[in-house]
Amino acid sequence: xxxxxxxxxxxxxxxxxxxxxxxxxxxxxxxxxxxxxxxxxxxxxxxxxxxxxxxxxxxxxxxxxxxxxxxxxxxxxxxxxxxxxxxxxxxxxxxxxxxxxxxxxxxxxxxxxxxxxxxxxxxxxxxxxxxxxxxxxxxxxxxxxxxxxxxxxxxxxxxxxxxxxxxxxxxxxxxxxxxxxxxxxxxxxxxxxxxxxxxxxxxxxxxxxxxxxxxxxxxxxxxxxxxxxxxxxxxxxxxxxxxxxxxxxxxxxxxxxxxxxxxxxxxxxxxxxxxxxxxxxxxxxxxxxxxxxxxxxxxxxxxxxxxxxxxxxxxxxxxxxxxxxxxxxxxxxx
Amino acid sequence: xxxxxxxxxxxxxxxxxxxxxxxxxxxxxxxxxxxxxxxxxxxxxxxxxxxxxxxxxxxxxxxxxxxxxxxxxxxxxxxxxxxxxxxxxxxxxxxxxxxxxxxxxxxxxxxxxxxxxxxxxxxxxxxxxxxxxxxxxxxxxxxxxx
Numbered sequence: 001x002x003x004x005x006x007x008x009x010x011x012x013x014x015x016x017x018x019x020x021x022x023x024x025x026x027x028x029x030x031x032x033x034x035x036x037x038x039x040x041x042x043x044x045x046x047x048x049x050x051x052x053x054x055x056x057x058x059x060x061x062x063x064x065x066x067x068x069x070x071x072x073x074x075x076x077x078x079x080x081x082x083x084x085x086x087x088x089x090x091x092x093x094x095x096x097x098x099x100x101x102x103x104x105x106x107x108x109x110x111x112x113x114x115x116x117x118x119x120x121x122x123x124x125x126x127x128x129x130x131x132x133x134x135x136x137x138x139x140x141x142x143x144x145x146x147x148x149x150x151x152x153x154x155x156x157x158x159x160x161x162x163x164x165x166x167x168x169x170x171x172x173x174x175x176x177x178x179x180x181x182x183x184x185x186x187x188x189x190x191x192x193x194x195x196x197x198x199x200x201x202x203x204x205x206x207x208x209x210x211x212x213x214x215x216x217x218x219x220x221x222x223x224x225x226x227x228x229x230x231x232x233x234x235x236x237x238x239x240x241x242x243x244x245x246x247x248x249x250x251x252x253x254x255x256x257x258x259x260x261x262x263x264x265x266x267x268x269x270x271x272x273x274x275x276x277x278x279x280x281x282x283x284x285x286x287x288x289x290x291x292x293x294x295x296x297x298x299x300x301x302x303x304x305x306x307x308x309x310x311x312x313x314x315x316x317x318x319x320x321x322x323x324x325x326x327x328x329x330x331x332x333x334x
Numbered sequence: 335x336x337x338x339x340x341x342x343x344x345x346x347x348x349x350x351x352x353x354x355x356x357x358x359x360x361x362x363x364x365x366x367x368x369x370x371x372x373x374x375x376x377x378x379x380x381x382x383x384x385x386x387x388x389x390x391x392x393x394x395x396x397x398x399x400x401x402x403x404x405x406x407x408x409x410x411x412x413x414x415x416x417x418x419x420x421x422x423x424x425x426x427x428x429x430x431x432x433x434x435x436x437x438x439x440x441x442x443x444x445x446x447x448x449x450x451x452x453x454x455x456x457x458x459x460x461x462x463x464x465x466x467x468x469x470x471x472x473x474x475x476x477x478x479x480x
Contacts, residue, residue: 015413022417029421036425040432048435066369070362076404077358084351311406318404325396329368329389 024312028319031286035323038282039330042275046334051135051267055332056212058272059118065332068111072321075104079314086307094302094310101317102294105287112284119273122209122254123264126277132261133269137202142184144263145204149173149181152260172257180204205265210250276331283327286320350403357403361396368392 015022046052055062082097119125123132134141156162156170184200191197206214254260266272293313300306370376371385380388402408407418 015416016411017413025417029417032421033425033428036428040429044432044435062369062372066365066372069365073358073361073365076400077354080354080404081351084354315405318400321404322397322400325400326393328365329393333368333371333389334386 018308020308020312021315024315028315031319035282035326038279039326042279042330045271045275049268049271053211053266053268053272054213057266058124058269058276059122060115060276060332061118062332064111064115065328068108069324069328071104071108071111072324075101075108076318076321078104079310079317082302083307083310083314086302086310087304089304091301091303095298098294098297098302098310102291102298105291105294109284109287109291112280112287116277119276121258123261124266124269124273126273131270131273132263133273134205134263134265135267135270137198137205137265139188139201141205141263141265142181142188142201145208146177146181146185148260148262149177169257169259172260176253176262180207202265206252208253208260208262209264209266210252211266212250215250279327279331283320283323286323290317290320353403357399361399364392364396364399 078097078100082094082101085091085094085097120130123130125131125133134144153170153173156166156173159166162170180200181204184197184204187194187200188197254262254264290313293316297306297310297313300309302310368389371380371389376385407414
């Protein structure tokens with residue numbers, strides 16, 4: 001404002017950086033607090049929970065988390081290289097690196113979508129109308145299974161011209177009722193306080209949706225009972241390798257007959273789904289915003305004049321990377 | 335906080351490509367370290383709380399590498415403290431405020447909480463009569479007694 005009064009007066013009216021960069025850092029400050037709150041809440045809920053599913057119980061494969069970490073680190077490097085190129089006025093080189101960054105962001109989202117789909121296809125949703133998750137093998141769970149079986153059966157018997165395939169489905173339903181549901185219900189009815197009835201319902205749950213933590217553990221470590229799987233159940237050695245979903249995962253009725261969609265029993269599963277989808281969802285939204293910014297950058301000439309913009313977008317992208325660096329161990333490895 | 339702070343950092347901005355590649359390799363190596371906890375032999379030989387500490391230490395190191403080098407804070411003038419110090423303070427406060435919650439709930443779960451953990455949603459519970467009603471009466475009866 002009053003610069004022309006004294007040319008030697010070395011006065012800084014504000015921070016010695018551009019307004020854009022100041023804004024970006026202020027924005028990132030709020031973002032850091034936003035994610036600190038989310039992650040902090042996750043930690044409280046997760047370690048305060050009485051039961052928490054192991055990663056493989058909920059079809060979460062560590063290898064994909066690690067791959068996504070690697071993808072984001074690569075994209076951080078490529079956007080830094082884009083900035084370096086732009087500073088040297090190498091416009092086309094900068095654009096190339098920017099394109100690489102964009103592609104890596106798309107790869108990240110693709111893997112994320114694949115992971116989400118692995119949950120959805122098993123009835124693991126964050127909210128009730130879609131979610132098939134029950135927390136305990138109790139009468140309510142048995143009742144829910146019975147209602148689902150009855151509904152499916154009614155649909156099939158109402159249909160007068162059944163295909164052989166549908167007849168086979170009817171057979172499967174009768175099988176489930178005879179082998180697992182009826183005995184469990186009878187035991188609970190005759191002797192409501194006995195353990196046997198609950199064990200039967202647990203077996204029913206296990207046939208429908210066998211949890212990896214229960215089955216991996218038959219070798220006999222001491223700390224994980226069926227009811228309360230240890231929080232540190234990481235791995236079946238080969239489960240990461242998959243492609244189809246159950247490389248090394250135990251196969252249940254819901255996997256054998258995808259049309260069944262019977263209620264499943266995962267202790268702590270609902271809280272897990274809520275926190276997982278909330279935290280990764282917010283992170284994914286940030287990735288999408290970053291990708292939109294990259295599209296705008298790709299439409300510009302990335303020479304020295306635009307280095308400031310690249311730097312600001314880069315700061316944002318590094319922050320997205322930063323959040324994932326913390327989310328990966330917390331969600332996949334703890 | 336003087337204006338002379340930013341005079342020395344301009345000539346350092348030639349080419350950091352070499353340095354960035356080093357940082358990249360370090361980040362990959364650190365990711366591998368936290369991924370090691372995935373394997374059986376690690377879980378058998380290292381207590382889980384130590385693993386958690388290792389993972390968090392690794393994550394903080396990675397975060398510092400990204401902030402210092404990729405976000406250029408290593409080369410910035412003193413203005414960086416104006417923006418980062420309050421944030422560090424605030425988010426640390428946020429996390430520390432949760433500490434009593436974490437430790438209290440980790441080591442202590444009341445009888446009631448164990449029994450009534452993970453109840454089904456209310457609308458569904460109301461839909462099917464007797465059992466749930468009996469359940470709630472029990473709970474009601476237990477409360478004044480406690």
